[in-house]
Amino acid sequence: MTVTTFIKFFHHIVKLFLFLLLAIIDLFAMPGIQNLGNTCYVNATVQLINRIKSLRKGIIEDSSIASTLVPHAPPEIRDETLEALTSAQSRRVAIQQWQLQDRCMVRDALKNLLEKLGRKELSAVNPRKFCRLLRCKGNNHAKA
Numbered sequence: 273m274t275v276t277t278f279i280k281f282f283h284h285i286v287k288l289f290l291f292l293l294l295a296i297i298d299l300f301a302m303p304g305i306q307n308l309g310n311t312c313y314v315n316a317t318v319q320l321i322n323r324i325k326s327l328r329k330g331i332i333e334d335s336s337i338a339s340t341l342v343p344h345a346p347p348e349i350r351d352e353t354l355e356a357l358t359s360a361q362s363r364r365v366a367i368q369q370w371q372l373q374d375r376c377m378v379r380d381a382l383k384n385l386l387e388k389l390g391r392k393e394l395s396a397v398n399p400r401k402f403c404r405l406l407r408c409k410g411n412n413h414a415k416a
Contacts, residue, residue, distance in 0.1 A: 303394040304319075304396045305389070305399050314406065328390075378402075
């Protein structure tokens with residue numbers, strides 16, 4: 273075997289190896305999450321949740337109270353409702369229900385994001401809705 277023949281043979285082996293490596297990576301690859309500027313910590317946390325199969329399955333398959341709740345009430349309606357309620361207990365109950373709705377909205381947005389991450393045909397997922405909801409809910413709870 274001449275040196276030239278050996279180099280050609282080695283070149284074909286390397287190409288075959290790279291092809292197989294890329295096929296394996298493509299088989300196990302999952303979509304990434306787009307970085308929206310300051311969302312890297314949220315993205316890392318979501319990717320971690322996505323990799324823990326039992327946690328991911330629990331979030332995606334959860335069909336708890338969220339589906340039975342009334343639609344989310346915007347802050348203006350909440351303020352008007354609280355002014356109309358006379359007893360402190362009624363106000364507390366309303367606030368607790370709205371907090372539960374807020375948590376369910378965040379959980380549903382996370383569920384949606386995890387479902388998109390499970391789709392292999394996507395190369396990247398945009399977390400804008402989930403991050404916007406986190407910022408909104410974080411600001412509302414800071415005011416309370």
